[in-house]
Amino acid sequence: MKKIITLFVLPLFIGGVFAFQSVGGNEKLEKFSSKAHASAGGNQAGLTGAPAENNCTQCHSGSVLDGSTENQILVYNSSFQQVTTYVPGETYTISLQMASNPSKKGFSATILENTNNNKVGTTAGMAIGGTTDFSNAGQTRDYVSHTGASNTSATSVWTWNWTAPVSDEGPVTIYLASNSANNDGGPAGDAIYLSERILNSTLSLSEQEVDATNFVAGYSSDGNNVTVRFNSEEADNMNFNLVDMNGRSVYHQDLSTSIIGGNTHTITLPEEIKNGSYIVHFFVGNKAMSSNLVVNK
Helix, strand or coil: CCCCCCCCCCCCCCCCCCCCCCCCCCHHHHHHHHHCCCCCCCCCCCCCCCCCCCCCHCCCCEEEEEEEEEEEEEEEEECEEEEEEECCEEEEEEEECCCCCCCCCEEEEEEEEECCCCCCCCCEECCCHHHHHHHHCCCEEEEEECCCCCCCCEEEEEEEECCCCCCCCCEEEEEEEEEEEECCCCCCEECCCCCEEEEEEECCHHHHHHHHHEEEEEECCCEEEEEEEEEECCCCCEEEEECCCCCCCCEEEEEEECCEEEEEEEEEEECCCCEEEEEEEEEEEEEEEEEEEECCC
């Protein structure tokens, strides 16, 4: 029986990607609201910046910015471990935190498979996570967004569930637009942050293969090093990749050839790698291994 994790400990977070400011007596906003985007409760489809979609600047006249730093997207499995891959049929909890935490804010997100940009899996908003799910008019894509109660700085994290497709769809992408609003009662001057987060499928990697490697990765502030230990049944080229919690590769290194049996290797990180949580992806030939890592200099 699959478990669905609900993040009760995460504080509620955020708010209107669209026009959620007070409409009382504001003539400019009344005109804006004629397009039915006075959306304190979200529910606006087709504005995530995904392929063939617009973004929040359809209504907000602010700028479009790179959200890789502002939009902090994390994906958790049923054991509440951070992951960058999915297993078909499993349910995951996704969380979003805006780094700047403006007084008025919101988001909209959709998840698509990478081949034809079709909807993939099923999203489910969470009342305790301040999110709601919905589809576009033709129900060709599923969306999730803030609610009317989660569009202020009183909500620090939004959370929702995503159930992966029952069959392997290959890599999928979370497309997300967030709005850092200036709370002036109108659509001008807001900042729209667009983000993409890729999740690869782990269908080809069985649990027995993962367990057999006994892969572990540890960080040492003495020398700013990452040490990896694992068992290998083959001698093949090794590859180290450090990924941040937004799914971006921050450091990559090609290594020498592994040996059959126990292996220990130490990788020195660049000084510019910041303190924080990461995921180590380590490859021996085509065999993938991974582990969470905390850098604390």
